[in-house]
Amino acid sequence: MPHVSQPDVRSVTPAARLQAILDLMQEVDSVDRPADAVISAWFRARRDVGAEDRGPISETYYALLRAHARLGWWLARHGREDTPRNRLLAFLVLDGKKTRDEVARLFSGGMSAPAPLTDNERALLVKLQGGRMDSPSMPEEVRLECPAWALEPFRNRFGAEFEREMAALLTPAPLDLRVNPIKAKREDMVQALRELGLPAEPSVSAPFGIRVRERPSLSRLTMLKSGEVEIQDEGSQLVALLMDARPGERVVDFCAGAGGKTLAIAAQMANRGHVIACDVMEGRLKRGAERFRRAGLHNIETRLLASETDRWVKRHKGTFDRVLVDAPCSGTGTWRRNPDARWRTLGAGLETLLPQQARILASAARLVKPGGRLVYATCSMLPDENEGQVASFLAAHPDFRVLPLTEVAPQLPPSAHPDYLSLTPARHDMDGFFAAVLQRAPLPPAA
Incomplete structure (x- = not known):
């Protein structure tokens, strides 16, 4: 049985997590690299961010990406510039269902917290309060987060299943692993992952696959470093x-x-x-x-x-x-x-x-x-x-x-x-x- 590392228990405040997300958004926007590569490099450079925070920060950031078109639509509707900060504020209200006062407490300007809200930002929160991420007024490609160039090809490809498939593309992907049979057995790796508290199950079709229904900090998975498993859909x-x-x-x-x-x-x-x-x-x-x-x-x-x-x-x-x-x-x-x-x-x-x-x-x-x-x-x-x-x-x-x-x-x-x-x-x-x-x-x- 492989050695499994214990989780890093360091944690930061919810406000500091939001500032980290803002930093990530600006980093990704500034470089011509895929977001996952930027996120990995960002975390490697910030060892002070513990395992307890990496998952929530990543999950929130990816949720923002999955709502890209809809958030942009809401900001344009209310005449606001499409900036990382405005995008995060809109997300907290429309997806996180936070009130204006709750957001203001998070954007306090305190240690590691985002800068205080401006009057213009407070006004935006008032306009968005009570709204939903999806709106019947949205064009179809916005509601489904589908680039205009792909709308007709996908509609032709999927027919009656078009909306169902587009909705599935907006769900978080699970973590799939492939066991290396040269070094390990699948049942041993499933057990090792469960001992880490992860919901691991053998894949349905892939004979060496394991599916984990959450996104753990990869630094916890020592079997990745040893070559016993690889990440592979x-x-x-x-x-x-x-x-x-x-x-x-x-x-x-x-x-x-x-x-x-x-x-x-x-x-x-x-x-x-x-x-x-x-x-x-x-x-x-x-x-x-x-x-x-x-x-x-x-x-x-x-x-x-x-x-x-x-x-x-x-x-x-x-x-x-x-x-x-x-x-x-x-x-x-x-x-x-x-x-x-x-x-x-x-x-x-x-x-x-x-x-x-x-x-x-x-x-x-x-x-x-x-x-x-x-x-x-x-x-x-x-x-x-x-x-x-x-x-x-x-x-x-x-x-x-x-x-x-x-x-x-x-x-x-x-x-x-x-x-x-x-x-x-x-x-x-x-x-x-x-x-x-x-x-x-x-x-x-x-x-």
């Missing part, structure tokens, strides 16, 4: 499962990033065979290599590519049993986990992503040996990035065919598509993921 675990990688095989994770799915694939292979984690970002591969070592996995090699058409691909055509293409995408399936991604354009748009995905898939397919398996995956729920890409690829590559999900993984939950893995938050309580399993035709028998 259950849907992502199922994508890796579709590779069905066997001990002794040669496997490529073509867009490996920091190696989350690479770890799961290498563990499937019981540390035997050869896995190559490829990416065009050296920093990601270095972070991945550290995770591989921590996990005790020695069958993984990292490979930095200049582009998706790197000469390495040509030199290794037709030599791999399994190839995963976890393509760069819009990330719409992760919006409940990364709510800021709805509104902040930190990467390429669809006009760039769609042709890039097609190029990556076509190039990576060259690596697959006859009879081998190619898995194309995204964390998007937009058909153009998913079924559309697969259809175009198959039309241009008649030597590949789809292996239906019911054939390759009948144990997985019913999908929104008969042939592909198509997961959604409302239907499966996982991030939105898509995966297609394709097989290259085997060589004809010798005459």
Whole structure:
């Protein structure tokens, strides 16, 4: 049984928590980085903020992000500037149901507390008092926190389930973990988490998954540092499962990033065979290599590519049993986990992503040996990035065919598509993921 650390009991006042949230809001707004990365760095730099406070601070901040469009609508309605401070004040009244006097006591200007309310801010609280976060006057895209560009694609994708799926994207994501079978057993890890007071249960579908229905301070989870578990959404675990990688095989994770799915694939292979984690970002591969070592996995090699058409691909055509293409995408399936991604354009748009995905898939397919398996995956729920890409690829590559999900993984939950893995938050309580399993035709028998 692994050693589990005791919780840090240091705590600050509710007013100091609000000031910390304001600081976080300003920090995130000032840099072009995803909010989760900024939050992690912010907490690392502030060791004085104890574990008892980190959870509530993070939860409130993410709740603010999930109400981004609606808070902006209320501020505009009352002619107020959309600033972090006004946004927090509106949130405390509309979501926290706090009175003007309660807010004033928190914004006291005392030690570590936010500065006192101005007359203009007090007037805003009066206008908002008794209101609700949702208003029948709101446009649909505001009420559902859906960027205008995604409204019609999502409506076409989900049909009658549109509002239900958008509502699910506004719920907090659970903490999903994947046990590393090289180092630990799932039942032992579940017990260790429960001893920390966490509501941990085995995942419904992922054989090595654990779900925790709250967001603890990760510093308490010593099994993360030891490589016994990794943070990985259950849907992502199922994508890796579709590779069905066997001990002794040669496997490529073509867009490996920091190696989350690479770890799961290498563990499937019981540390035997050869896995190559490829990416065009050296920093990601270095972070991945550290995770591989921590996990005790020695069958993984990292490979930095200049582009998706790197000469390495040509030199290794037709030599791999399994190839995963976890393509760069819009990330719409992760919006409940990364709510800021709805509104902040930190990467390429669809006009760039769609042709890039097609190029990556076509190039990576060259690596697959006859009879081998190619898995194309995204964390998007937009058909153009998913079924559309697969259809175009198959039309241009008649030597590949789809292996239906019911054939390759009948144990997985019913999908929104008969042939592909198509997961959604409302239907499966996982991030939105898509995966297609394709097989290259085997060589004809010798005459």
